[in-house]
Amino acid sequence: MADEDVRQSLLSSTNDSLNLNETKAIQRRKSHHRSKGPSEKESQEQEKVLQPLINVEPTFVGLEFRIKYVLLLLALYLGIGTLWFFLIKNQIYGKKTNGVIDAIYFCVVTMTSVGYGDLVPHSTLAKILSCIYAFTGMALVGLILSNAADYIAEKQGILLVKSMLKNEKFNTAEVLMDVETNRDKYKFLMTSLLVVVLIISGISFLILVEGMEFIDAFYCVCSTMTTLGYGDKSFSTQEGRMFAILWILSSTICLGQLFLYLAALYTEKRQRSLVKWVLNRKLTPSDLEAADMDHDEVVSAAEFILYKLKEMGKICQDDVLLLMERFKDLDVDHSGTLTTDDLILS
Numbered sequence: 001m002a003d004e005d006v007r008q009s010l011l012s013s014t015n016d017s018l019n020l021n022e023t024k025a026i027q028r029r030k031s032h033h034r035s036k037g038p039s040e041k042e043s044q045e046q047e048k049v050l051q052p053l054i055n056v057e058p059t060f061v062g063l064e065f066r067i068k069y070v071l072l073l074l075a076l077y078l079g080i081g082t083l084w085f086f087l088i089k090n091q092i093y094g095k096k097t098n099g100v101i102d103a104i105y106f107c108v109v110t111m112t113s114v115g116y117g118d119l120v121p122h123s124t125l126a127k128i129l130s131c132i133y134a135f136t137g138m139a140l141v142g143l144i145l146s147n148a149a150d151y152i153a154e155k156q157g158i159l160l161v162k163s164m165l166k167n168e169k170f171n172t173a174e175v176l177m178d179v180e181t182n183r184d185k186y187k188f189l190m191t192s193l194l195v196v197v198l199i200i201s202g203i204s205f206l207i208l209v210e211g212m213e214f215i216d217a218f219y220c221v222c223s224t225m226t227t228l229g230y231g232d233k234s235f236s237t238q239e240g241r242m243f244a245i246l247w248i249l250s251s252t253i254c255l256g257q258l259f260l261y262l263a264a265l266y267t268e269k270r271q272r273s274l275v276k277w278v279l280n281r282k283l284t285p286s287d288l289e290a291a292d293m294d295h296d297e298v299v300s301a302a303e304f305i306l307y308k309l310k311e312m313g314k315i316c317q318d319d320v321l322l323l324m325e326r327f328k329d330l331d332v333d334h335s336g337t338l339t340t341d342d343l344i345l346s
Helices: 002-035 038-087 101-110 125-164 172-181 183-208 214-225 238-280 285-291 299-311 315-328 340-345
Strands: 091-092 119-121
Touching: 038 101, 038 125, 101 119, 101 125, 101 238, 119 125, 125 238, 183 214, 183 238, 214 238, 238 299, 285 299, 299 315
Parallel strands: none
Antiparallel strands: 091 119
């Protein structure tokens, strides 16, 4: 029963605070409505429309910082690897072009796990360095996957919103809300478009520069992007390997991120379906029994909310018990409420 009193007190306090804030907000809006002229109203509406965009900018700045950090790590990683494999280039067998380009190309093929086999380590030292480089490279690729593609998709979403600002037919606030709500969807679409562009550019380059037939070029592109890297078709010219250094990194990362976004969309769809089912289904006596946490044969609003949140998968019973234990620790005077004195004493 004490737990029930705690939940009721918290819920009642929250509702009173919300009602008071809503009343004050309504009074302010009425007062402003009476006092402001037409021009002031227009200015106010413009501020409301532009406010969501202002909130987006800090996120974009954070993304820029992260991508710069990732690119710095990538440059450092490739720089160390290039130096390593350039110094032991005589211990790497295969078709060679330029020492530095081949070293960078070997680094990229190794870290992305493509492994064509056109350049292979031959000595013990080269094999050990390749193993170390491959493991650390996979970790770095994972870091790039979680940041680089996010950065591109986020940037494109923001540019899309800014371009819509110029069209008076669109309500900017609604557009921004739609972008925020369907973030994974837009990321998936932008990454899909980028993957198509990379496939077309890769095939075109292999045909025009490497002299491959269309089927062989398409086969090479697919085996590279999926990191299969059979090795029977690869970039063999100096120009081709210069192109491959950037293309392999971009294509493998974008394809991997595309599958991640696809999985996120599927998970989000299932979650929305679950929430919709939970909200619309009829309650049964067994539901009321399960929701009655204190077994007093009455389900309060707090108990109902907790039960529905658990049903939606938002929280679990362990979360509720953990939070209740934390509340009891803070409630030093056992009054069922938290005060400043409780926080000082705890």
